């Protein structure tokens with residue numbers, strides 16, 4: 001059997017006295033879409049940084065794409081595609097110029113670049129906009145272009161840190177259609193999101209709270225076993241159990257989807 005694409009065993013990260021990530025274990029298979037969920041400050045970004053080889057864990061073990069997170073961080077970095085909510089596109093370059101820029105960073109040949117421009121423009125639905133300045137594109141187009149640039153080097157693992165934050169619901173749907181297609185092609189996707197509809201679109205989700213993974217599973221199964229209406233209710237129930245406080249009517253401590261919903265409504 002092939003090794004999972006991501007395998008963490010009791011990984012930890014301490015910042016001085018603060019235990020940002022506490023013995024988190026994860027195993028993510030090829031082609032899976034895995035959602036890492038949790039409120040702000042839960043430890044999601046820190047976990048992602050350890051997976052990407054950007055920071056070294058304080059304890060535990062981890063292998064990503066078959067490489068050790070302590071010893072082979074450069075090989076891991078080369079093998080992944082990464083996109084965050086700050087898209088990292090150049091607004092003063094055209095669509096094609098942005099794609100070419102990222103292709104050059106990864107050392108693609110002229111022919112490969114030509115091929116990838118066609119593929120990415122097609123995938124992102126940017127036909128007819130190839131020579132438009134990126135700064136003039138709407139949020140949804142930029143986001144799809146950014147995803148195209150993140151996979152320019154055909155990575156086997158794609159890491160998306162709140163990639164749809166602040167993007168309108170229709171564009172989010174189109175973006176997820178792209179993710180489903182990439183997953184069908186065998187690309188593994190690790191995504192963080194505050195949107196519950198997106199969380200429910202993942203093959204599996206893991207919920208992190210205060211540095212610990214509290215629960216993991218297939219969204220529908222989690223909802224069913226907890227006799228809940230949705231994932232949000234499952235997570236709120238768990239946080240209430242752990243903190244011994246009632247947060248059902250107060251999301252102040254769990255800025256989970258409230259803020260994002262407000263943004264959606266204002267679009």
Ligand SMILES: Nc1ncnc2c1ncn2[C@@H]1O[C@H](COP(=O)(O)OP(=O)(O)OP(=O)(O)O)[C@@H](O)[C@H]1O
Nearest residue numbers: 015018019020038039040041042043044045046047
């Ligand atoms: N470089 C750092 N030095 C000290 N503390 C840090 C550092 N990076 C993160 N932390 C702390 O570690 C904890 C986990 O932070 P992390 O960014 O991983 O949370 P998160 O779940 O990604 O939150 P968000 O959704 O806001 O990005 C927080 O208490 C944060 O303040």
